[in-house]
Structures are given as C-alpha cells and as structure tokens.
Amino acid sequence: MNRIYLHPLPVRMWHWLNALSFFVLIVTGVQIRYRGILNLMPFRTAVDIHNIAGFSLLGLFLVWAAYYIASGHMKVYLPDLNIKRFVESSWKQAKYYGYGIFRGEPNPHHATPDHKFNPMQQLAYFSIMFFLMPLLIATGVLLWDLDRFAAFIDLIGGIKAVSAAHLLVAICFAAFLFVHIYLTTLGRTPLEHIKAMFTGYEEEPEHGR
Amino acid sequence: MLFPIGGPAVRKDAAGNLFAVLLILILFLPCTAASAPAKLSGEAETCLTCHAAPATKTFSDGSTVSVQINGKRFASSVHGSLGCTSCHTDVNLENHPSAKYATKKQFVLHVAKACRTCHDDRQLTASPLHQRAISRPDAQPCSTCHGSHTIGKALARKDKGSASQYCLTCHSKPLTRSIDGKTISLTIDEAWIKGSVHPSHECTDCHTAYSKESHPSPKASASGRELTHAASETCERCHLEKAVKEKDSIHAVVLAEGNQRAPGCSDCHGAHRVGPGALADTLDGVPCRKCHQETFDAYRTSIHGMAKPTATAHRPLCAACHTAHDVKPAMASRSPRDMCLSCHPAFEKAHGQQLPNPKAHLEMVACTACHVPLEYKRSIYLRLTDAVTGKLLSDSSVQALLKERGVTAKQIKPKELWQLYSDLNATKAVNVAVAVSMDARRNAHYLGPKDIAVKQCEICHSADSSFFKTVAVAAAGPDGREVLHDVDPKALGSAYGAILLKRFYVMSGTRLTAMDYAGVMIILGGMAFPVLHGTARLMTRHLRLGTKKPEGRGKP
Numbered sequence: 001m002n003r004i005y006l007h008p009l010p011v012r013m014w015h016w017l018n019a020l021s022f023f024v025l026i027v028t029g030v031q032i033r034y035r036g037i038l039n040l041m042p043f044r045t046a047v048d049i050h051n052i053a054g055f056s057l058l059g060l061f062l063v064w065a066a067y068y069i070a071s072g073h074m075k076v077y078l079p080d081l082n083i084k085r086f087v088e089s090s091w092k093q094a095k096y097y098g099y100g101i102f103r104g105e106p107n108p109h110h111a112t113p114d115h116k117f118n119p120m121q122q123l124a125y126f127s128i129m130f131f132l133m134p135l136l137i138a139t140g141v142l143l144w145d146l147d148r149f150a151a152f153i154d155l156i157g158g159i160k161a162v163s164a165a166h167l168l169v170a171i172c173f174a175a176f177l178f179v180h181i182y183l184t185t186l187g188r189t190p191l192e193h194i195k196a197m198f199t200g201y202e203e204e205p206e207h208g209r
Numbered sequence: 210m211l212f213p214i215g216g217p218a219v220r221k222d223a224a225g226n227l228f229a230v231l232l233i234l235i236l237f238l239p240c241t242a243a244s245a246p247a248k249l250s251g252e253a254e255t256c257l258t259c260h261a262a263p264a265t266k267t268f269s270d271g272s273t274v275s276v277q278i279n280g281k282r283f284a285s286s287v288h289g290s291l292g293c294t295s296c297h298t299d300v301n302l303e304n305h306p307s308a309k310y311a312t313k314k315q316f317v318l319h320v321a322k323a324c325r326t327c328h329d330d331r332q333l334t335a336s337p338l339h340q341r342a343i344s345r346p347d348a349q350p351c352s353t354c355h356g357s358h359t360i361g362k363a364l365a366r367k368d369k370g371s372a373s374q375y376c377l378t379c380h381s382k383p384l385t386r387s388i389d390g391k392t393i394s395l396t397i398d399e400a401w402i403k404g405s406v407h408p409s410h411e412c413t414d415c416h417t418a419y420s421k422e423s424h425p426s427p428k429a430s431a432s433g434r435e436l437t438h439a440a441s442e443t444c445e446r447c448h449l450e451k452a453v454k455e456k457d458s459i460h461a462v463v464l465a466e467g468n469q470r471a472p473g474c475s476d477c478h479g480a481h482r483v484g485p486g487a488l489a490d491t492l493d494g495v496p497c498r499k500c501h502q503e504t505f506d507a508y509r510t511s512i513h514g515m516a517k518p519t520a521t522a523h524r525p526l527c528a529a530c531h532t533a534h535d536v537k538p539a540m541a542s543r544s545p546r547d548m549c550l551s552c553h554p555a556f557e558k559a560h561g562q563q564l565p566n567p568k569a570h571l572e573m574v575a576c577t578a579c580h581v582p583l584e585y586k587r588s589i590y591l592r593l594t595d596a597v598t599g600k601l602l603s604d605s606s607v608q609a610l611l612k613e614r615g616v617t618a619k620q621i622k623p624k625e626l627w628q629l630y631s632d633l634n635a636t637k638a639v640n641v642a643v644a645v646s647m648d649a650r651r652n653a654h655y656l657g658p659k660d661i662a663v664k665q666c667e668i669c670h671s672a673d674s675s676f677f678k679t680v681a682v683a684a685a686g687p688d689g690r691e692v693l694h695d696v697d698p699k700a701l702g703s704a705y706g707a708i709l710l711k712r713f714y715v716m717s718g719t720r721l722t723a724m725d726y727a728g729v730m731i732i733l734g735g736m737a738f739p740v741l742h743g744t745a746r747l748m749t750r751h752l753r754l755g756t757k758k759p760e761g762r763g764k765p
Contacts, residue, residue, distance in 0.1 A: 035717035036672035043666040104753035147568040158711025175735025182739030
C-alpha cells in the first residue's frame, strides 16, 4: 500500500471550516425560513449567525481560490476538455459505481495530488465550486443587504427570485451532502476517507497505480 | 289700583286711589299741562300724571317693565294724539290695572293686539318683508321694531346706527327660520362678532345682498346644509387661497358627490363666532371631531393625543397630518411615513440602528404597522400604481378587467391577480407597491409610545404571522378615495406573487410555498442515492466476500 499525501493542511482546514459553515448555514437557514414552525432560536439571532457564517463561507471560498490558483492545483477541478475521452472515462466510472463496486471490482480511478478526482467527481466539484458556490454566495450577499443592492435585485427579478435561487442552490448543497457523506464510506473501511481528511494521507494499493 | 294691567306686585309708588289722582290733577294740572306737548290728549295727560314719574312693574315671573312714559316723545310719535286707552284697552280710571300677566312677554303680546285695531292685514302684508316678519310662528310683537310709545317706522328707528346695528335691531331678538322642517336660528349676539377674528366686520360685508335699504327674501334652500355651503362662497372672497386648497380636498369631492354633510367653512371656523386658527390646535377647539368623533377618540388615546404641548411645539392634532384645507382622502393602503417624517426627521437613522435593511422595511411597512398596539389588525395592501406617475390606477379599469375575466368571487385568487396585473400592463406600465398597514383607517390613530412598538422580528417573520391573513388590492375610486378588493392571502406565497411582488418578501412570513415542495423532492433525491446504493451494497456483500477483500473504491 502506498501512502499518498493527497490533502495538504490548508485544504483540510478549508474543508472542515467549510463543513462547519455549511452546517451553521443550513441550521440557521432552516430557522429563518421556517420560524413559527421550527423555533430553535430567535429570528434575529438566526439571521445574524447566518450572515456571519455566510461571510465565513465567502472568505473560505476566496481562500480556496487563492490557494488553488497559487499552488497550480486548480486543474484538479477542471474536467478533461477532450469530450470523447471525458465521456469514456465518466462512463467507466459510472459503471463502476453502478455495477462494479458491488462485485468488488477495482476502482478505475487512482487518486494522485495532480489527479485527485475521478471524472464524475470532477464534474460535480467543478459545477459546485465554479457555479453553485458563487451563485449561493452572490445571492446570499444580495439578500444580506437589500437596501444596497435594491436596484440590481429588481433588475434580476426581485427579492423573491433571488431568494428562490439562493434557496434552490442551498437545497442542492444540502441534498449533495447526503451523497458526499455516503461516498466517504466507500473506502476500504467506512471511515478511511474521513480519516484521510484529518491526516491528509490516502492509501492506494500498489498494483493499482 | 290705578294701573289696570298691574298685578299684585305693582309697586306702591306707582299706585294710588282715584281720589288721590283727582286731587293731584286739580293741584298740579297747570304744571303738567305746561310740560306735555299740546298734542297730547287729555286722557294721556291724565295718565302721565303718574306715569311721567319713574316706576317699574314687576311680573309674577320676576320680569319687569318700566311704566314711566316720556310724554314729549310720545307726543311727537305718530300716535301722539291718541289716548292711552286706545291701545291699553283694558285700562281705565275705574279699573286700573284691569288684568294680570304672569310675564312681561305676555303683557307685551297682549298690548300688541291693539295695533291690529287700526292696522289691518292688508296694510301689514303690503311689504313682503313685513309680511314674512309677521307671519313667522315666532313673530315678534309690533313694539319690538316700532317701539311702544315712541312709535315710528322701523327704518327710521334703525337708520341711526351702523349697518350691523341696523341688522341687529331684529336679529338680536329671537328669530328663526324653518328650512326643510328644521328650525334654524337667525339670532345673532353682537358679542359673538366682537369676540371673533372679524370684530370690525359689518353684517353686510358678508351678507352682501342685504343693506339698510334692501332685505331681499332669502334664497330658497333645500336644507340648512345647503345654506352653509352657500355661505362658504362669502368666505372665499377674502380667503381665496384657502378656498382653492379646499377645492382640492376630499371634503370638496364629497360635496360634489352631493353629500351635504361635507363641511363648509363655517362648520370648522364658526359662522359669526369665527375663532382664531390657533383654536383648532386645541383638543377642545379642533373642528374635525364634530364629524370624526370616533377617530378623534382613537387619536385621544394615542401618544400624540396624550402629548403635552410645549412652548415651542403644539400637540400634533388632525391638521398636522391631514392638513387643514386640502384634506386628502385617508388611505389604509398608504403609509403615513412622509407625514411622520415632518416631525420625526431622524426616524430613518434611528430605525437603521435597530432594523436590518431599514429602507426596505420602511418602504413597505407603514409606521403604524409597528407603532399601533398589536390588538388592532394589520393587512397587506397591493397598491396598483402607474409606473410613470406613481398614482393609484383607476378602479373602474380594475373592475372592468375583473369583470372581463369573470372574477366574481369574494376574493381574487393568485392566478386572477396575475391576470389582472398582466391585463393592466398590456396598456401601460404598472407597478404593484406593497404596504403592510392597518386593517382599518381609524386604527392608525391609536399610535402608541415607543415602548409598545413592535420590536420582535417574529411578529412579522413567522409562518403564522397574523399580519398576512388579509390582503387587498387598492385602486383609486372616481373621487380619489381608495377602493379595496380582497385577495386570497395565498397569493403572497404563490409563484404569481413571487413574480408580481418583486420587492416584497418577508422571510418565514410570505415564503414561496412551492419551494417547500421542491426542496423536499431535492432532499429526498439526495437521500435516495445513499439509501439505494447502500442497500445494494449490503445485498451484494456476499459477492465481494466470495471474491476478495474490497479495495479503496472512491472518494467523496
């Protein structure tokens, strides 16, 4: 077995702080939307905490972007521009998740620091980090200061449209969390990938490299 | 008893017995004959033997009348040659007094009957004015205008004073006029005029059709209210600026609609007792309460109603918000923010320290929505306005479009609301401005002190907030007043509402309910993959155990 240093410390710190922010945002977000049905905390407290967590997420996103640009590792998020090759490798990965994994077949993808994600992960994380996260943050910032952004909000359809977009993306993130957490259990042991996100090291079978 | 009409209370100095009178006549006849005009009749001279001296008769009710007669003036009157008993028919030397009267009025009326002995109906009704004056149910006795012993033409008697004095000769007396079955007093107390802001005005300054020479018949008025509004035209001559403003008021609109209850100038300012403007700035003097008593009662309990005026600031009364003459129609759907701003200029800054997004809050939420006690109901108003002018759209066009769409239900449904908006927008750009305000206009007057103001976000930002239970579309009626059409409150949380109410979203309170269902579906979708995939993994575990130990299979 090879121990690969797959998750450098900044990435791990970013990941867990991101996770914490998401957790706080989801709880306070649900509270903001369903006050009267769910009463965990006062509305104003929920809004204030949500704003703080939201800006934390914004800061973390900027840190993430700065780190990956500076380290030159941003390419791990970029899907193969060769469409045919990308489709083939994605199909191979999908077949593995949908069939091979049940038969104990080897994972067609082997992670390296420069090739961290399989094609399906690449597509998912590329969409998340380049589209959904900016959209979530942007709509959140607009809703944070309605007075300042009133004219722009009107231009793009109004408060409810912005709020609906914010909510829709947030729900997608929440739904993705179930998948994300489930996928962490697909290692050789259920906690292998979670441990790796603390230690930074993943173990890869030598013959698979 | 010498005086036949005297009662038991006749004073002794005016009484005497016949013997004494005759004795005095013999002794002092030369003197009395010299002092009285030659025209006096012998009978009058006899009576004046006693009645030239100061004397007073007191009636049973306490009223008094002087029984002293100025022989000279009587002699110079048109009746100077008549004997006293020509009028005092029931008095003679043998029976004096001959009758008892409980009151002075009774006595005067009795004597006045004597006038009719010579002055018949034809003579008395020759003049229309005189005819009207004497045919009133409350007609005054002849002596009121013509005098009792110094009889003369009324005009000659009145000519001596100013125009007002001329008028007051009659109008200071109890005078009434009947209009539409209601009795209207025509009595004026000179003190009213002197105590008013018009102390030097003559009656004829306002009542221009009248003068010492002319007293035309009053214009026929269907009601006293009509008379009041006609009188307002008089005020306009000097107060044109105020009159022009008033023409732009809801009161003028209501009057134009034929509602005579609308106030005229005198309803607020008084007719003859016109008070200073400052009078309207007092709780007792504010005229609005005459018609808006219930609203005034609400105001009286408010922070403004209970405020104490200071040396530099009045208590904010009705006109402070509603203005004095160009009173605009009250609108439940409109925030009084601009009016509040005139006295509370720093309110935006103050609210900014407590409210997130203060502009958004203050744009939508009427001041009253937070500052009136919560026991009074709130509503959401959707104001249909012209996007260019910002004015409320005409309700006639709203009604026509609703009718065209066949909307007859009590409440406009969300889709129908959208259709209405689309239809209106087809002809011109329309905005839907939202206001959170009081359910009833009157309740806006219950403004409370700061400490009762809504401070908990949850009052609005809650799924079960009472603020969003009633919704209405507001348009402008033909008279400028708002016309409200009930809307199904579900419209606030509908997709139609999301498109229509671009600037109105109360988190928790008016959330888009369709997003709840979409959210549940997406979350279930997210959960489905782990559940199904995990179940499949468990079910196929034997396959992997039968082959070899599974390797690392993927990353999250």
